[in-house]
Amino acid sequence: MEKSDSVVIIPTYNEKENIENIIRAVIGLPEHGFHILVIDDGSPDGTADIVKRLMANEFKHELHLVQRTGKLGLGTAYIAGFKWALEHGYEYIFEMDADFSHAPKDLPRLYNACAKDGYDVSVGSRYVSGVNVVNWPMGRVLMSYYASKYVRTVTGVPLHDTTAGFVCYRRKVLETIDLDAIRFKGYAFQIEMKFTAYKLGFKIKEVPVVFVNRELGTSKMSGGIFSEALFGVMRLRWAAMTGGIKAKK
Template structure:
C-alpha cells in the first residue's frame, strides 16, 4: 500500500544526516514515503539507508547509482521511479536539513487543497528567510533568482529553490529526457518548464538554514551552467522549441 506522497532525497556522503532525516520525515503527521537516491557514497550512506529500511519496510526505498552523476540526473531517475508507482505528489528536498522537513506539510496542502500544481519552498517571499549564510552568499543566491526572473519572466522569486512538490500530472506532462541541466540549473529549468506548460507554480515561505553536518556540494561550475543556460532557455522559448511536453488543458 503506497502513500499518495513520495519524497525524493539525492545523497552523496550524507552519513551524518541520513538516519535523522529519515526518522524525521517518517514521524510527520502525513504519511510520506521516502526514496533515497544514492550516488555510490564512499562514506556508507547507502548502508545506513538499508538498515533503516528494516525499520520502515513499506515506506522507505533506496535507488543506488554507480557514481556521482549530478543532481539533475538523480532527480530524473527518482521521478521515473515514482511515476512507475501510484504517487500523486512527488517532492524534492535536500538531506542536510537546510529544507525544514515540517514544511513538507505546507507544500502538500498547497497542491492537495490550495490549487497549486507546483509548490516551492521559498526563501525570498514574505515570511521566508535564510539563516547562517554569509551576506555574500545570500546576495549571490538572491541575485541569481532575480537574474532568472529578468531573463525569463518566470513569476517565481526563489527560482533556484530545491524544496519542491510536483503534482503527478506536471511530471507526466514533461519530456523528462529533454531536461538539459545537471546541476542547480536543473531547478530553474524544471520550474520554467512547468510554468511554460501552463501549470500553476506557488511559493510557500520557509526558513532555509545552512547545513550543520557534512560538506556542501556547491561549486562555481554549477553557477556557470545556470547563468549561461538561462539565456539558452529564453532563446529557445522565443524560437518555439522550448518547452517540450504536453500543455495543461
C-alpha cells in the first residue's frame, strides 16, 4: 500500500514489547489503509531498531520513523509528527499510544467521524458514554475522570474526555493552529490542542471507546503530568479571555 490519506503518529520511549505488534495491528486493518509514523525519543531498549527492521523488510511504504535524542516530551513528539504529516501530504492525522490502550480497530471509527460525518476533530472518548476504562486502579480512574470534568468546567470545552490521547485531526485543523505556540509538553498538551481547536471554531466529535491499561512495558504517567494538566488549564482560560488563541498567520 504505497499511498494513504491517513497517518497514525505513535510516540515511543522503551516500547520494544509492544511496537511490532501495534504496527502489525494498525497496518493490518482491513477497513482502511493507515500509514504509521513512529516518533522515538532515543529509546535505549532498541525500539527504533525494531521499527527499522520492519521498514526495511516488510513495510517500505506504510511505516516511517523519526528518531530524536532524549526524552523531549509527549507534546513535542506530536508537534514534530504533525509537521512531518503536513509536509508529506496526509489529510487525516492521528494520535495513538503504542501500548494497545487504544484499540487499533477503533481507528476506522475515528476516521469516519471526520471523513464521512464532516467533523474536523474526532476524539476516542473514555467518558462520553459512562466510564469505559479497563484494568486501571480506581484512584487513577477517578483522577482522570474528574480531571476531565474540571477542564470542561474551567475552559467551557464541551467534551467529556479532554485528556484523551486517541485523536484524529483533519489536515486543515493542524494547518490553522500555530503549532509553535502550543505551550505544554506533557498530557496538558492534549487539553491545549482540543481547547485551541474548539476556540478556533472547529467541530469536534467524541467517539466512545474502551481504554485498556497496558499489559506490557512501563507506564509513563506521573503525578507531575496530572499537575501540569490541572494547573495549566487556568493559563488556557486566561489566554482565551485575553485574545491569545489565534489562527496561524
